Structures are given as C-alpha cells and as structure tokens.
Amino acid sequence: MENNTLLKVNDIHTFIGQFHILQGVSVEIPKGKIVSLLGRNGAGKTTTLKSILGLAPPTQGQVILDGEEIQGRRSYDIANMGIGFVPEHRAIFRDLSVHENLLIAERKKGDLEKKEELIFSLFPDLKRLIKLPGTNLSGGQQQMLAVARALVPDNKLLLIDEPSEGLAPVLIEQMMEAIRQLSAESTVLLVEQNFIVASQLAESYVIIEEGHSVKSGKMVDLAADPETIHRYLEAA
Amino acid sequence: MNTLISSFRRNRTFWITLLVLIIIFALGVRGLVDQEAEGGERYKNVVITILRGLSTGSIIFLVASGFSIIFGLMSVLNMAHGAIFMVGAYVGWTVAVRPDTVVDATTPIALLISGFLLVPVWDQIIKKIKISPALSRLWPWLGLILTLLVLGFLLPKYPITSWDVGSYEISPVNFAFAASQGQVNVPEPEQFQGISPLIGLGGILLGSILAGITVTGFVASRRPTTAGRAPQPGALRKSLINFIIVALLGLLLYIFNTPISNFLYTLDSTWLFIVAILVAVATGAGLGILIESTLIRPIYESHMYVLMLTLGVNAIIIEVVRSIWGAPEFTMHRPSVFAGTGEGCPAESFGDLLQYKCSTIRILGGRVRTYNEIFITILGIVVLIAVWLLLQRTRLGMIVRAGVQDSEMVKALGINVQRIFTIVFSLGVGLAAMGGVIGAPSTGLTTTLGDSLLINMLVALAIGGLTSYPGAAAGALIVGLLQQFIIKYGQIGINIPFVEEAFKPSPPLVPAMTVLLMVVILLVLPQGLFGRKE
Numbered sequence: 172m173e174n175n176t177l178l179k180v181n182d183i184h185t186f187i188g189q190f191h192i193l194q195g196v197s198v199e200i201p202k203g204k205i206v207s208l209l210g211r212n213g214a215g216k217t218t219t220l221k222s223i224l225g226l227a228p229p230t231q232g233q234v235i236l237d238g239e240e241i242q243g244r245r246s247y248d249i250a251n252m253g254i255g256f257v258p259e260h261r262a263i264f265r266d267l268s269v270h271e272n273l274l275i276a277e278r279k280k281g282d283l284e285k286k287e288e289l290i291f292s293l294f295p296d297l298k299r300l301i302k303l304p305g306t307n308l309s310g311g312q313q314q315m316l317a318v319a320r321a322l323v324p325d326n327k328l329l330l331i332d333e334p335s336e337g338l339a340p341v342l343i344e345q346m347m348e349a350i351r352q353l354s355a356e357s358t359v360l361l362v363e364q365n366f367i368v369a370s371q372l373a374e375s376y377v378i379i380e381e382g383h384s385v386k387s388g389k390m391v392d393l394a395a396d397p398e399t400i401h402r403y404l405e406a407a
Numbered sequence: 408m409n410t411l412i413s414s415f416r417r418n419r420t421f422w423i424t425l426l427v428l429i430i431i432f433a434l435g436v437r438g439l440v441d442q443e444a445e446g447g448e449r450y451k452n453v454v455i456t457i458l459r460g461l462s463t464g465s466i467i468f469l470v471a472s473g474f475s476i477i478f479g480l481m482s483v484l485n486m487a488h489g490a491i492f493m494v495g496a497y498v499g500w501t502v503a504v505r506p507d508t509v510v511d512a513t514t515p516i517a518l519l520i521s522g523f524l525l526v527p528v529w530d531q532i533i534k535k536i537k538i539s540p541a542l543s544r545l546w547p548w549l550g551l552i553l554t555l556l557v558l559g560f561l562l563p564k565y566p567i568t569s570w571d572v573g574s575y576e577i578s579p580v581n582f583a584f585a586a587s588q589g590q591v592n593v594p595e596p597e598q599f600q601g602i603s604p605l606i607g608l609g610g611i612l613l614g615s616i617l618a619g620i621t622v623t624g625f626v627a628s629r630r631p632t633t634a635g636r637a638p639q640p641g642a643l644r645k646s647l648i649n650f651i652i653v654a655l656l657g658l659l660l661y662i663f664n665t666p667i668s669n670f671l672y673t674l675d676s677t678w679l680f681i682v683a684i685l686v687a688v689a690t691g692a693g694l695g696i697l698i699e700s701t702l703i704r705p706i707y708e709s710h711m712y713v714l715m716l717t718l719g720v721n722a723i724i725i726e727v728v729r730s731i732w733g734a735p736e737f738t739m740h741r742p743s744v745f746a747g748t749g750e751g752c753p754a755e756s757f758g759d760l761l762q763y764k765c766s767t768i769r770i771l772g773g774r775v776r777t778y779n780e781i782f783i784t785i786l787g788i789v790v791l792i793a794v795w796l797l798l799q800r801t802r803l804g805m806i807v808r809a810g811v812q813d814s815e816m817v818k819a820l821g822i823n824v825q826r827i828f829t830i831v832f833s834l835g836v837g838l839a840a841m842g843g844v845i846g847a848p849s850t851g852l853t854t855t856l857g858d859s860l861l862i863n864m865l866v867a868l869a870i871g872g873l874t875s876y877p878g879a880a881a882g883a884l885i886v887g888l889l890q891q892f893i894i895k896y897g898q899i900g901i902n903i904p905f906v907e908e909a910f911k912p913s914p915p916l917v918p919a920m921t922v923l924l925m926v927v928i929l930l931v932l933p934q935g936l937f938g939r940k941e
Contacts, residue, residue, distance in 0.1 A: 224819055226815055245823075247820075247823045256820075262813050262816040264812055264813065264816075267809055274802075274805065275802075275806065275809055
C-alpha cells in the first residue's frame with residue numbers, strides 16, 4: 172500500500188500572515204488516481220495546494236512526495252520534482268503569447284515539442300490561438316491554456332484548482348474530458364466547488380472544513396450519503 | 408478599421424494627451440525657426456535643440472530602463488540607482504585617467520570574490536556536522552569577528568597606487584586636468600610596506616574564505632532543518648574550480664601588475680574608453696549583486712523598508728565616493744575619435760567626420776558636438792533595441808515579462824525567481840553605471856550627479872508609466888526634449904503677445920517645468936502614458 176502512495180500530506184499547519192489557515196490537514200493520493208478536495212469557500216483548499224508547493228510553507232507536519240519529505244524546500248525545487256500547478260484564477264501571463272505561455276513551463280529544452288501533440292489533441296482550440304497574446308483569450312481558453320501549461324514538463328502530480336469555475340457548461344464538459352484523459356498518465360489533486368464535476372471525475376475525496384481535514388473516502392460512498400454532503404458542502 | 412476606432416474610443420484620454428504633446432512640440436519647434444536666416448540655416452536651432460534633447464533623453468533612458476524593469480519585476484524602488492550612475496562615472500574616469508589604480512585594485516577584489524565561490528562546499532559540510540542550535544547560531548558571529556579582524560588588518564595595508572584628495576598636486580582634479588591636456592604622468596607604483604606580499608595576499612584570501620564560511624553559517628542557522636536540496640552532481644567540483652580560477656586570476660594580476668598598467672597607458676583614449684565602459688558596467692553589476700543578495704533579499708516583502716534601505720545605500724555610496732575621489736568637481740576627456748579639432752574640422756559631412764575624427768560637425772550652419780549630441784543618442788538607441796530584444800527574444804526576457812505580472816506562478820513553474828531577481832537587478836544597475844561613464848565626458852563628475860538624474864528619471868517614468876518599457880523610453884524622450892527646449896528658449900526668449908520684452912525662462916525653471924509636465928500628465932492619466940490600468 173505504502174508504495175502506491177504518490178503524495179502524502181500529514182497533519183500540516185499553515186499560517187498566511189497571522190491567520191492560522193490550515194490546522195491539521197491530511198491527504199493521501201495514490202498513484203494514477205484523481206483525488207478531490209472538497210469543502211466550502213474559505214475552508215483552506217487552495218491553501219492546501221499552496222502548502223504542498225511551498226508557496227505557503229507549512230509550519231508543522233510533513234509533505235511526502237514519493238517517499239521524500241519536501242516541506243520547507245523552495246517552491247521551484249518542489250515544482251521541479253514533478254508537480255504541475257493550475258491555479259484558481261488561471262494566472263495566464265498577459266504579456267506573453269499563448270506559445271510563450273507554454274514555452275515558459277519547459278524545464279528543459281524540447282519539453283514542449285514532445286508534448287505538443289498531446290496538448291493539441293486535448294485542446295484543439297489552442298492550436299489556432301497559438302500566436303495570440305495571453306490577454307486576448309476568453310475565460311475558457313485561458314483555463315485550457317493553464318491546464319496545457321501544466322502538461323508541458325513531465326509531471327507526476329497535477330494540482331488543479333477550480334477548473335470549472337466560471338465556465339460555460341459545454342466547456343466544463345470538455346475540461347472534464349481532458350482531465351479524465353490526463354489521469355491515465357498522471358496523478359491529479361483536484362479542488363472543485365462543483366460537486367457534480369468532482370463526483371464524476373474523482374475516485375476518492377477529502378473534505379476540508381475550517382482548516383481541518385474532516386472526512387475522506389471513496390467518491391461513490393459520498394455520492395450516496397446526502398447527509399454528509401449537506402453538512403459539509405452545501406451552502407450553510 | 409472598426410478595431411482602430413474602438414481602440415481610439417477606449418483610450419481617448421491617451422490619444423488626446425498625445426495630440427496635445429505633439430502640438431506643444433510643434434509650437435516649440437516653430438518658435439525656434441529663425442525667420443531671418445536663409446534656406447536650411449533657418450532650422451539650425453531646431454535641429455541642435457532636438458539633438459540635445461535626444462541625447463539628454465538617452466542618458467535618462469539608460470538609467471530609467473533598468474529602474475523600471477527592476478520595479479516591475481521585484482516591486483523594489485531602487486533609490487540607489489542614481490548613486491550607481493555616479494559610481495559608474497567615477498570608475499570610468501579612473502580607468503580612463505589612472506588605469507594603474509584599477510589594475511592595483513583588481514587583485515584584492517578578485518581574492519575577496521573567490522572566497523564566496525566556495526559557499527556551496529561549506530553548505531554541504533555544515534549540513535553533515537550536527538551541533539546544537541544555540542551553537543550553530545553563535546559560531547557565525549565568531550566567524551564574523553575573525554573575518555573583520557583579518558581583513559581589517561590586511562586590506563588597508565594592500566598597496567594601491569592612487570591619488571591624494573588632500574593635496575592638489577596628486578588630486579583627481581589635477582590628474583583630470585593633465586589628462587585633458589593630453590599629458591600622462593604615472594606615479595611610482597606602491598609596494599607592500601612592513602609585511603611580505605605572501606602574507607598580504609594569503610591573508611586576504613584567508614579572510615575571504617572565512618567570510619564565505621561565516622555567510623554560509625548565517626544562512627544555514629536561519630533555515631529550517633529539513634530544508635535544503637541535495638547538491639547537483641558536479642556542482643561542488645564546479646564551485647571549487649571557480650574558486651581556483653578566480654583566486655589564480657587575482658594572483659596573476661598581482662604578478663603582471665606593472666606590464667598590464669603600462670600596456671593600458673599606451674592605449675589610445677578610445678580603446679581605454681571602451682575598457683572604462685566594461686569596467687564600470689562590471690562594477691555596477693557587481694555592486695548590484697552585492698546589494699540585492701545581502702541587503703534587499705531579506706526584506707523583499709516590506710516595500711517601505713526596501714525604499715528606506717535603498718535611500719540609505721544611496722547616501723552611503725555618495726559619501727564613500729566623496730571620501731575616495733573628493734568633493735571637488737572634475738572633468739573627463741572625450742575619447743580621441745570624438746576629440747579631433749585640427750585639419751578638416753569642424754566636419755562638413757559624416758564622411759569628413761569619420762575621416763578627421765572631429766569633435767564637432769556642421770549641420771545646417773550650426774555646430775553639433777559629435778560626442779555629446781550624436782554618439783550618446785546613437786548609443787541610447789542601441790541600448791533601447793538591445794534591451795527590447797533581450798526582453799522579447801530570450802528566455803530570461805520571457806521570464807521577466809511573466810514575473811512582472813505574477814512571480815508566484817513563475818515560481819510554481821519550477822523557475823528560480825530569486826536568481827532571476829539577482830540577474831535583473833545587477834543588469835539594471837549595470838546599465839545605470841554604463842550611463843554614468845557615457846555621460847561623464849559631457850557633464851563632468853560631481854558627487855551630486857546621481858541626485859538630479861534620479862529626479863529626472865522618476866519624472867520620466869511617472870510620465871511614461873512606471874513599469875512599461877516603451878513608457879520608460881517615451882518618458883525619457885519627453886523629459887529630455889522638454890529640458891533642452893526650455894534651455895534654448897532661456898537663451899533666445901519667448902515672444903508673448905502684448906508684452907514688450909521676450910520672456911526668458913531661467914535655468915532653475917528647467918527642473919520645475921519637467922515636474923509641472925509630470926503633474927499635468929498624471930492628473931489626466933494617473934497611470935502615465937503607457938502604464939497599464941489596474
């Protein structure tokens with residue numbers, strides 16, 4: 172079982188400024204699976220992703236990637252161990268073209284060339300937009316680009332924050348299909364507000380409430396448990 | 408066509424402001440046309456004033472471009488930028504007039520740098536040794552005291568042939584005067600007094616190694632215990648090899664000190680000027696790395712502290728320069744290709760200019776100085792294009808453009824933003840130092856050189872838009888032109904209707920007018936001409 176775990180987050184505590192945002196979050200992600208972080212707004216889901224990446228370093232607890240403790244290391248070192256990040260508001264670089272937005276994610280020369288085919292098969296639109304500046308993209312196109320950017324280097328783990336946020340239903344469908352295809356080759360930790368999206372993609376879940384991870388298990392069990400959904404996920 | 412109209416609508420204020428600026432410029436040009444003169448000569452004043460404006464703008468741009476990129480990427484308002492411009496000027500002067508001093512100084516500097524190249528090695532060794540936290544916090548302080556003792560005893564004893572600010576005969580002012588007369592007087596080289604050279608050189612090397620260990624200790628004691636990465640294969644060997652190369656370089660420079668100095672003295676002043684530019688840029692970039700990595704890095708997040716810190720650094724640099732080179736003003740001679748006054752001068756055409764190396768060229772009946780007005784302008788344009796290419800065509804430029812918007816995301820992509828910060832800071836500061844050498848022959852050297860430039864630069868950036876590269880260029884151009892037009896009108900006067908006497912703006916009005924223009928533009932366009940609306 173232990174060998175099968177790609178990332179283990181063990182009881183981490185994280186402060187942002189003086190606020191004690193995470194007060195004991197534990198997540199375990201098996202290799203090749205999609206795990207969804209659920210919880211209400213402000214529960215600490217995004218902070219958990221940032222803590223894993225070292226962008227908001229945890230003050231307590233361990234983050235173990237492939238058996239190696241990575242908490243306290245510098246963000247770029249952690250990312251270079253093979254973690255791709257798709258942040259909440261996409262963070263597409265405005266002053267860079269779509270092509271440059273992909274190119275900047277290369278860890279070594281030629282990364283993009285190798286992945287071009289995969290990226291364009293997942294998001295055919297990007298091929299047409301490749302020369303445009305990042306500013307000229309619609310929200311959906313930006314989201315595709317943000318996911319594509321995380322695919323450029325060989326990543327073992329993708330941290331995806333709110334991929335369906337603000338997207339039209341057709342685009343959500345396309346994004347889900349892309350994530351599903353991705354999980355065939357890499358492991359995904361998905362933060363998702365939209366429970367329908369999360370329940371269709373992820374095999375297991377972790378619920379975070381007020382900085383604590385309170386519940387975890389198989390997604391099928393959660394879908395059949397309206398009481399838990401009501402208690403932790405529906406708007407209070 | 409539709410997009411053009413809609414872009415016009417969206418940026419209405421921008422286009423109107425631009426139109427007003429162009430109208431003011433056209434009126435200014437019209438007023439300078441000499442109605443009484445014949446043919447092309449009527450435009451003499453116009454051409455000269457515009458060329459002077461371009462040249463002033465070029466110098467401002469050299470400093471402003473680096474400042475704005477640093478601010479955009481790191482949110483650091485580097486108030487020491489003007490001081491480093493001044494350092495560039497003084498270092499450039501020293502290379503041009505007293506190359507022996509520069510050669511003397513390189514040995515201790517190389518030895519001091521070499522010790523820090525070993526830091527990765529010490530880092531690995533310190534990690535292997537387990538000691539109590541209290542002790543690991545204490546020993547770097549002991550190391551610091553030891554370092555200061557060794558270096559404090561040996562560095563003042565190191566023989567650098569220089570000048571004496573206190574006595575006129577061997578003061579920078581006198582050396583500058585002699586050089587402008589084309590005389591070279593080389594003082595006797597100094598020697599180690601009282602200690603053997605072996606102890607002197609070895610001691611400085613030892614001191615720098617101690618300093619490296621001390622710095623490693625300080626950094627390690629602040630780091631959480633689990634942090635730090637495994638060394639990349641070969642990294643340790645590489646840092647060892649770098650150490651040996653730089654230390655040997657220092658030693659070789661010591662051994663071949665006299666031949667190198669003599670060689671530099673035989674060089675033509677044009678070649679020496681090129682050396683001066685290189686040395687000044689290297690000094691500026693080195694200072695940049697030092698300031699960024701030791702002072703700014705620990706307090707990045709608190710912008711107010713960084714601002715105060717760099718203001719302090721500015722004051723310190725000015726005082727250090729004053730104590731080394733003295734307070735009196737002195738001049739730097741132009742490189743020989745721009746200094747010809749003999750046969751065929753002033754040049755009548757650009758062909759003549761290249762043939763006779765004239766200091767002035769006749770354009771439309773007016774005499775234009777080749778160095779001040781033409782060379783500086785061309786250099787400004789070259790740097791404008793070079794930096795633009797660096798930003799648009801290289802990976803470093805791509806990372807900088809991305810980092811200006813969102814440096815956290817750049818980090819998350821696995822890019823060492825810290826290192827990019829250091830590189831950009833040292834490049835920006837190096838550009839400022841280059842501006843200093845380039846400007847020195849036309850403005851002369853004073854310790855207040857940086858202050859007035861800093862103001863002009865801030866005004867230019869406020870007009871152009873703080874973090875925009877085209878904005879820095881446009882702002883510098885506008886400030887340069889405005890200043891030169893006002894200076895010119897100060898000489899010929901403005902005819903105001905119904906007023907008997909022509910109004911002559913006095914020189915103190917020059918900075919006031921640039922600030923006034925900035926105020927007006929900021930009232931209309933708070934983010935500057937090319938700034939992004941947030």
